[in-house]
Amino acid sequence: MNWVWFHKLASPPSAYVFATRLRPWLFWVSIVMMLWSGWQALFVVPMDYQQKDAFRIAYVHVPAASLSLMVYSMMAIAAAIGLIWRMKLAHAVAAACAIPGTILTVLALVTGSLWGKPMWGAYWVWDARLTSELILLFLYLGYMALRASFDDISRADRASAILAIVGIVNVPIVKFSVVWWNSLHQGQTLSIFSESKMDASMITPLLVMMLAFLMFFGAALCDGLRAEILRRERNASWLSELNQ
Amino acid sequence: MTPAARSTLNPFKLAAVVLQRELRLAMRRWDQVLQPLIFFIVIVTLFPLATNPELSELRRIAPGILWVAAMLASLLAADGLFRPDVEDGTMEQWVLSGQPLSWLLLVKSFAHWLLTGLPLVLVAPAVAISLGVNAGSGVIMLALALGSGVLTLLGAVGAALTVGLRRGNMLMALVVLPLEMPVLIFGAQAVQSAIRLESAIGIINLLGAILLLSIILTPFAMSAAIRVSIE
Numbered sequence: 128m129n130w131v132w133f134h135k136l137a138s139p140p141s142a143y144v145f146a147t148r149l150r151p152w153l154f155w156v157s158i159v160m161m162l163w164s165g166w167q168a169l170f171v172v173p174m175d176y177q178q179k180d181a182f183r184i185a186y187v188h189v190p191a192a193s194l195s196l197m198v199y200s201m202m203a204i205a206a207a208i209g210l211i212w213r214m215k216l217a218h219a220v221a222a223a224c225a226i227p228g229t230i231l232t233v234l235a236l237v238t239g240s241l242w243g244k245p246m247w248g249a250y251w252v253w254d255a256r257l258t259s260e261l262i263l264l265f266l267y268l269g270y271m272a273l274r275a276s277f278d279d280i281s282r283a284d285r286a287s288a289i290l291a292i293v294g295i296v297n298v299p300i301v302k303f304s305v306v307w308w309n310s311l312h313q314g315q316t317l318s319i320f321s322e323s324k325m326d327a328s329m330i331t332p333l334l335v336m337m338l339a340f341l342m343f344f345g346a347a348l349c350d351g352l353r354a355e356i357l358r359r360e361r362n363a364s365w366l367s368e369l370n371q
Numbered sequence: 372m373t374p375a376a377r378s379t380l381n382p383f384k385l386a387a388v389v390l391q392r393e394l395r396l397a398m399r400r401w402d403q404v405l406q407p408l409i410f411f412i413v414i415v416t417l418f419p420l421a422t423n424p425e426l427s428e429l430r431r432i433a434p435g436i437l438w439v440a441a442m443l444a445s446l447l448a449a450d451g452l453f454r455p456d457v458e459d460g461t462m463e464q465w466v467l468s469g470q471p472l473s474w475l476l477l478v479k480s481f482a483h484w485l486l487t488g489l490p491l492v493l494v495a496p497a498v499a500i501s502l503g504v505n506a507g508s509g510v511i512m513l514a515l516a517l518g519s520g521v522l523t524l525l526g527a528v529g530a531a532l533t534v535g536l537r538r539g540n541m542l543m544a545l546v547v548l549p550l551e552m553p554v555l556i557f558g559a560q561a562v563q564s565a566i567r568l569e570s571a572i573g574i575i576n577l578l579g580a581i582l583l584l585s586i587i588l589t590p591f592a593m594s595a596a597i598r599v600s601i602e
Contacts, residue, residue: 210595269546273542273546276533282599285599286600289596289599294549296550296553
C-alpha cells in the first residue's frame with residue numbers, strides 16, 4: 128500500500144489546506160441533515176407511549192453523549208500517536224478535540240438533566256452513568272488546564288498526551304455503566320449490530336442526527352486544527368506564501 | 372560512561388537501594404512524614420464540627436468522610452513526591468543512569484506509600500471508632516490499604532506531570548481527583564458494607580484488581596511525565 132498520501136497529509140501545510148477545503152462541506156451537509164432530522168424529531172416521529180413528548184430530547188442528548196465519548200477516545204488516540212511517533216500534527220488534533228469534546232459533554236449533561244426532570248422527578252441523580260459522564264467533563268477540563276499551564280508548546284503536548292491516555296480508563300466506565308450497575312438511566316436501546324429496541328420510525332432521524340453531529344464535530348475539528356496549526360507555525364514561510 | 376556501567380543492575384538490588392535511600396531521607400525529616408497523617412485526622416475532625424455530631428448520624432456518612440480525607444491527604448503528600456529530587460538534580464541522574472526509570476519510580480512510589488499511605492491505614496480503625504463505626508475494622512483497613520496504593524500511584528502520575536510547573540498544586544488536584552473517583556466509590560462502598568456487616572469480598576477484589584492494573588500501567592506514565600518535566 129502506498130502511504131505517501133498519508134505522510135503528505137501529516138505535514139502542517141497540506142493538513143491546513145485540507146482542513147480549509149473540507150470544513151464547508153462538513154458544515155453545510157451537517158446543517159442540512161440536522162434541519163431534516165430536527166423537523167422529523169419534533170413533528171413527524173410519533174409520541175413515545177411511555178415518555179410522551181419528553182423523549183424527543185433524545186435526538187440531541189444521545190448524539191451529544193455518544194460523541195462526547197468518541198471525541199475523548201479520539202483525543203487520547205491522537206495524543207498517543209503524537210507521543211509514540213512524535214507526530215506534531217497528531218498533538219494538534221488532540222488539542223483541537225478538547226473544546227468540542229467539552230461542549231458535547233456539557234450538552235449531554237444539560238439535556239440529560241432536562242430530560243431527567245419529567246422522567247425521574249429530579250434534574251440530577253448521583254447515578255453511575257451520570258456521575259461517570261461528569262467525571263468525563265472533569266477530565267476534559269483537567270486536560271485543558273494542564274495544556275494551558277505550560278509555556279512551551281511541545282512540553283504541553285507531551286504532558287497533556289500522557290494525561291489523556293491515562294484518562295481513557297473512564298471511557299469504558301461511562302459506556303458500560305448502564306450494564307454494570309443497576310442504573311436509573313435507561314439501558315442501551317440503540318444498537319448497530321443487533322436489532323434496536325426502538326421503533327424504526329424513531330431510529331432513522333436519530334441515526335441521521337448522530338451523523339450530523341459527527342460531521343458538525345468534524346467541521347469544528349477542522350477549525351480547531353487550523354487554529355492550532357496557525358499557532359504552531361506562525362513563523363513558517365509556507366504561511367506567508369499561502370497568504371499572497 | 373563505560374558500557375559496563377550502563378548495563379542495568381539487578382532490579383531487586385536496585386529497588387533495595389532506592390528504598391533504603393527514601394526511608395533514610397524520610398527518617399531525617401520526620402515532621403514531613405507526619406504531616407499527611409495529621410492532615411487526615413484534622414480533615415476527619417472537620418466533619419463532626421460542620422455537620423451533626425451525633426454518632427448515629429456520623430456513622431451514616433463515615434465511609435465518605437474516611438475516603439475523602441484519605442484522598443485529600445494522599446493528594447497533599449503526593450505534591451512533594453518528586454519535587455525535592457527534581458530540584459536538587461537527583462531525578463536527572465536517575466534518568467541518565469540507564470536504569471529503568473519506571474521501575475525506579477515505582478519503587479519510590481512504594482516507599483512513599485509506606486511513609487504516607489500505611490500510617491493512614493493503621494490509624495483508620497481508631498478514626499472509624501470516633502465516627503461511631505465499631506465493626507469491620509479489618510475490611511476498612513484492607514480497603515484503605517488497597518485503595519491508598521492506587522491513590523499514591525495516581526498521585527505520583529499527577530506529581531510527575533506537574534513537577535516542572537512553578538505552581539502545580541491546584542492543577543494537580545484538578546488533574547488527579549477525577550481519575551481517583553472510581554477508587555473513592557469502591558472504597559466507600561467497601562466501608563459501607565463493613566458497617567452493615569455484609570460481605571465486602573467482591574468490592575475488595577475489585578479494588579485489588581484496580582491496584583494491580585495501576586501497578587502495571589502507571590509507572591510508564593510516571594516515567595514519560597518525568598522525562599517531559601525535567602528537560
